Amino acid sequence: MRLRLFLLPILLAALASAQTAGFTTTQSMQNETRATAALLEKLHISKKDMGSVDMNSVVRTYCENLDGAKMYFTAEEVDEFVNRYGKTLDLYLQRGNLTPAFEIYALFKKKVNERTVSNLAALDQPIDLTQPGTFPVDRKKAEWPANQEAADALWARRLRLDMLSELLGEDRTGNAKAAKDHALPEITPEKTKESAARLKKRYDKSRTYLNFDQNEVEEIFLNSYSSQYDPHSTFFSQQSLEEFEIAMRNSLVGIGATLSDEDGYCVIKDILPGGPLDLSRQVKAGDKIIAVGQGAQGELEDIVGMRLSKAISRIRGKQGTSVRLLVDLAGGGRKTVTLKRDQIKLVGQMASAKAFEIPNGTGTIMLGVIDLPAFYGKNSDGSGSSPSADIEQLINKLKKLGMKALIMDLRKNGGGLLTEAVDISGLFIPKGSVLQVRDSQGRSEDYRDEDEKVAWNGPLIVLTSKLSASASEIFAGAMHDHRRAIIVGDTTTHGKGSVQNIIELSRFDRNLKSAVKVTIQKWYAPSGSSIQLKGVPADIVVPSVYSVLPVSEADLDRPLPWDSVTPTLTKADEGDWLKAKLSDDLIAKLAAGSARRQAELPEFLTLSRTIDWTKSRQVRKDVSLSLDQRRTERKDDLEFRDQIRRELADYAKKAPKVTEVKLDAAIEQEKKEGPGSAAKSKKASRMRDPLEDDDWPEYDIQLQEAVRIAVDWTAANKEAVAAKDPKTK
Secondary structure, three states: OOOHHHHHHEEEHHHHHHHHHOOOOHHHHHHHHHHHHHHHHHHHHOOOOHHHHHHHHHHHHHHHHHHOOOOOOOOEEEEHHHHHOOOOOOHHHHHHOOHHHHHHHHHHHHHHHHHHHHHHHOOOOOOOOOOOEEEOOHHOOOOOOOOOHHHHHHHHHHHHHHHHHHHHHOOOOOHHHHHHOOOOOOOOOOHHHHHHHHHHHHHHHHHHOOOHHHHHHHHHHHHHHHHHOOOEEEEEHHHHHHHHHHHHHOOOEEEEEEEEEEEEEEEEEEEEOOOOOOOOOOOOOOEEEEEEEEEEOOOOOOOOOOHHHHHHHHHHOOOOOOEEEEEEEOOOOOOEEEEEOOOOHHHHHHOEEEEEEEOOOOOEEEEEEEEEEEEOOOOOOOOOOHHHHHHHHHHHHHHOOOOOEEEEOOOOOOOHHHHHHHHHHOOOOOOOEEEEEOOEEEEEEEEEEEEOOOOOOOOOEEOOOOOOOOHHHHHHHHHHHHHEEEEEEOOOOOOOOOOEEEHHHOOOOOHHHHHHHEEEEEEEEEOEOOOOOOEEEEEEOOOOOHOOOOOOHHHHHOOOOOEEOOOOOOOOOOOOOOOOEEEEEHHHHHHHHHHHHHHHHHHHHHHHHHHHHHHHHHHHOOOOOOOOHHHHHHHHHHHHHHHHHHHHHHHHOOOOEEEEEEEHHHHHHHHOOOOOHHHEEEEEEEEOOOOOOOOOOOOHHHHHHHHHHHHHHHHHHHHHHHHHOOOOO
C-alpha cells in the first residue's frame, strides 16, 4: 500500500499532463482497459499474469505502433517514456487509466506536425538524386534515430527515397503501353516538379492521417499490451469489431483482399478467391496500394501514412461502383488498376478440379487435382455448400474418368472452419483422430472422424506452402500422421496452431460495444505434436518463392512456443480398405526421383533463379538513393522478368492435357450467366510470385512436379500389387 500511495503523485502529475493534450480516460475506456487486462490474464492459453508481462516492452511496442517506420520519435524520447512508465504501467492498467497512452500520443502528434513543416520546406528546394546513399528497406526492424540530428539526416534520405519512388513509378494515369513495354519513365524537370507537388500533398495529409481520436489511441495502446501475450490476441474497438464481423460474414462489398499496415503503407496481404482483385489478375500479395480514386475519373488520393481503417473505408463502397488503385508492385514499377466493387463470388471460393492426362509409354494415365482455396461453410440460413460435400462430388466425377491418384492443392489455403477440416479428413480415412485441442486449464478434446465411409482410398498427395495455415494444417497433419498422404511443397506449412475466441465486453457492461479476441486453445496433430511454429513438414520438398518470404507464424512478433501432448494416434490404420499404403522406403524412393528431376529439368533452374531473385530482395537491407543505380536495377529486373516469362511459355507448350471437372454449382452458374462465367470466377490454381504480370504464362512448376510424383507412386503401387499377385496386369 505504501508503494501505491507513493506513486499517486506521479499518476496525478501525468494525468494533468495528458489532459493538456485534450484526451482523458472516460468511464467506458476505464472499464474496457480493466476488462481487457483481466480477460487476457484469466483466459489466455499461456496463463501469464500481468506481473510477468514486460511493461517496458509494452511501452516500446506502443511507440512502434504509433511510429511504425520509426521516423518521428528519437531513441532518447522512447527511452524517456520507458523510464517514466515502465515500472508503473501495471498500476495504470489495473485502474483502467490510459494516461500513459495519451501523453505519449500527445508528443507523437507534436512531432508529426513539426516534421511536416520541415518536410514541406525541404521540398521547396532542389533534391540531389545523383549522390550515392541508401535507405533501410524495413524501418520497422531498425532502431529509432539516436537524437534530433540523426532524425533530420534520416528524413533527408527519406525525402530522396520518396522522390525516386515517384519519378521511377509508372505513369499515374495507368499508361497501358508503358506497362506492357516495361518502359522506364523519362525524368524531366516538369515530372520532378509534379513529383515534389504530390509529395507535398502526402506529407501535408500525414498530419490528418495521424491525428487519431482518443478511442483510436486506446485501441492502439491496448493492442500493444495484448500483443505481449501472442500476435493473435487483440482488443477490438466498436468500429474494429464491426469491420471484423463484416469480414467474417464474407459479405464485404469491396475489392476482395486482406490488407495490412506496414511502415505506413497499405499492403495487400492476401487476395480472396473470386473477388474483383482476384479476377483482375493485375496485382499480387505484397503489392502496396499508395493511392485510391473514386470512379473512373476521381482524383487519386494518396493514402501512404493513412491509418489502415481509414484507407479501407476509401477502398470499400457500394456494389457496382468503380474504384481506382495506384499500386506499387513488389516486383518493381507502378500501375493504376480500375475495379468494380462486388460481393465475393461463391464459386470463386469453392473447390474445383482438373484431370491431367499423362503419357506413360503405352497410353495415358489420368490424375486428379482438387484446388481448395478455403475451408468455407454453409451460410447461417442453410444456403450455400460445404467443401467436404463439394470435394466428395469432385472425387466421384474424377473416379468416373479413371483417376489413378489425387492431389489436394492447399498452397493458398489460409484456413477456415475446423469442422470442415475434420469432415474432409474423413473422406480419406475410415475413422480416427483428426486433431486435439487443449485449453489453458490443460483440458483436451479429441476431434474425430466417426464416419467409416471413404471417398478415395488410392494414392493421395497434399500440396502445401508456407501460406497453408490453420485448417489446412489440420488436414495435412492428419493425413501425415495417418500415413494416408505424401506432403509435397515448401519445407513446412505456416505454423499457426492456436485457437482464438471473441468475447464481447457487453457481457460485463451492456454499454460497451467493444470486444477482446483471446487465444484460448492450442491444437495438435493426432501424433501429439503441436502445429505451432513448426507446421506440417513436407515429405518431399518442392519449394516456392514463399519459402524465402517472412509469411509464417514464426515471422510474427512473440508467437506462442511449440509443445506436444499425449498422442491420440499411435498406429495408422492400413487395413485392406487402403489401396495405396505408404512406407519409409516408398517415400524415400519417390523423393529420390523428385530430387533427380529437380537437378536435371530446366524448369527447376527457372524456379531456382526466381526464388534466388525473390530472396535477394528479401535479404536486402537497404535500397539505393542514386537515380542512375535505381534505373539500372529496374532495367535488370525487367529483363530478368521477360527471360523468365519466355522460359515458362516454352514449358507450357509441352504441358500435359488438362480438362476441367466442374461442380454442379459451377455448371448451374454457367447456365444462368453464360458459358465461361464459372471459369472466369474461378482462376487456375497457381501460386503467383512477385515477378508475375497479369498475363503470366500458365505453367505451374510445383504442381507439375506433384503430378510427376503421383505418376511415380501409381507405378510403384502397380508394381507392389503385381509382386503380390503375378496374375495382376
